[in-house]
Amino acid sequence: MRMRDFFLDKTNRMKRIAIQGVPGSYHDIAAHKYFKNEEIELICCNTFEEVFQTLKKDSSVIGLVAIENTIAGSLLHNYELLRESGTTIIGEHKLRISHSIMCMPEDDWSSLTEVNSHPVALAQCRDFLQHHPELKVVETDDTAGSARNIKEKNLKGHAAICSKYAAELYGMKILQEGIETNKHNFTRFLVICDPWLSDELKDRTKINKANIVFSLPHSEGSLSQVLSIFSFYKINLTKIQSLPIIGREWEYLFYVDVMFNDYLRYKQAIDAVTPLTKALKVLGEYAEGESTI
Secondary structure: OOHHHHHHHHHOOOEEEEEEOOOOOHHHHHHHHHOOOOOEEEEEEOOHHHHHHHHHHOOOOEEEEEEEEOOOEEOHHHHHHHHHHOOEEEEEEEEEOOOEEEEOOOOOHHHOOEEEEOHHHHHHOHHHHHOOOOOEEEEOOOHHHHHHHHHHHOOOOEEEEEOHHHHHHHOOEEEEOOOOOOOOOEEEEEEEEOHHHHHHHOOHHHOOEEEEEEEOOOOOOHHHHHHHHHHHOOOEEEEEEEEEOOOOOOOEEEEEEEEOOOHHHHHHHHHHHHHHOEEEEEEEEEOOOOEEO
């Protein structure tokens, strides 16, 4: 069997998706939203490093990782993991994040003493928690994992902050929904895979977005030159994220998201900026993702 036929055969099977978190997590929800109307198998990982290791060990696995939140900002470490992994981005999904507080079915407000969740979720519900000073706030590694832990250990008096879906999944009682402070709370997830699989998993006719990374010489106007070329080719820069290069003082990697209407002009722009940059790499080309509740 030729290598390409081997990968084609794998794409026809049930898709296996590696995520960070447990069933009921926002990664779980985003995976099912992105692969809607498809049957998928989740591979739940404890860390983002484990997600990328899973893809490295099995090239047929697809990954889904959070990359930024409209309130908490970018997940900077995931940019580095993505760049170093050799995987490619094939899609994205923007999920509205809505938190609920839940407890064991026999508990209620009067019996609660403690609330558990991931520190980012707790921060996003700060106003709500300030109205409940009687609850001890305890940080955990995972939102849905907090609900599962309370259920499995039968922790009376404990509440979890996570998705409504997690409450339904683990048989928890929802005390209040929509407790996040800012309702304009979205997390953007990237869908990644082995480059061999990418053409079979995306529609090239719909590509209008790309992620690139590059460094620049430490010289005056180097970044503005690159930005001017993108502007000339009518490439819309939707995000620029800089990260310092460890061991090289005052030098940075620039992670850039671009959107375009003309794929040829985009490729011409990439060709034009490449001589002005160091180690330019295209991390993925894909169609702009949907936003869902």
